[in-house]
Every structure is written in structure tokens, then in C-alpha cells.
Amino acid sequence: MELTIKRLQEYLKEKYTILKPEELKNHERYFWKLIEEIGELAEVIKKDKRMTGDNIKGTIEEEISDVLYYVVMVANTYDIDLETVFRIKEEFNKKRYGHNLKIDK
Numbered sequence: 001m002e003l004t005i006k007r008l009q010e011y012l013k014e015k016y017t018i019l020k021p022e023e024l025k026n027h028e029r030y031f032w033k034l035i036e037e038i039g040e041l042a043e044v045i046k047k048d049k050r051m052t053g054d055n056i057k058g059t060i061e062e063e064i065s066d067v068l069y070y071v072v073m074v075a076n077t078y079d080i081d082l083e084t085v086f087r088i089k090e091e092f093n094k095k096r097y098g099h100n101l102k103i104d105k
């Protein structure tokens with residue numbers, strides 16, 4: 001099954017509704033977690049540590065996944081629909097950078 005941004009947002013919303021409902025409005029907590037994960041990503045990028053087989057621990061793949069997780073969590077705490085805002089921002093960028101690429105094929 002394809003994993004869309006929408007499904008990822010729904011999944012994490014469901015997960016936190018069950019496990020930590022009080023955290024779903026905690027904007028700052030997830031913002032700081034995001035910054036922490038960006039720091040971890042910087043470290044593994046510096047070491048150029050890539051995933052081999054299923055061994056994800058301590059790799060760029062692990063940390064970029066963590067960054068995505070917390071980007072989604074920050075969006076969820078603000079009830080931001082990431083697909084919608086990405087489309088709006090890309091329309092803005094199209095004019096700014098002068099291209100006419102389409103997101104939908």
C-alpha cells in the first residue's frame with residue numbers, strides 16, 4: 001500500500017490519540033524534537049553513514065525518517081494539512097522561480 005503524506009498524518013494522529021492525547025497540542029515539544037533530529041541527521045551526514053540491508057540504526061535513512069516524523073508531528077499539533085499547504089506553497093514557488101511543472105501527473 002502506498003504511503004501518502006495524508007495517511008502518514010492520519011496514522012500519527014491515531015497513534016497519539018491512543019497513546020498520548022495530551023501531546024497532540026504540544027507544538028513546542030515536537031518542534032524541539034524536530035530540531036534534535038535535524039542535529040542527528042547532520043551528524044550522520046557528516047559521517048556519510050548509509051543503510052545497508054535492513055540495518056537502519058545510526059544512518060542517514062534513520063535520521064531523515066525521524067525528521068519526517070517530527071515535521072508531521074509539528075503539522076499535526078497545528079492541524080495543518082501538509083498536502084494542502086505544500087500545493088499552495090508550490091504554486092507560489094512556480095511564479096517565483098518561473099517553471100510550470102505539475103505535482104499531479
Ligand SMILES: [Mg+2]
Nearest residue numbers: 037040063066
Ligand atoms: Mg533520530
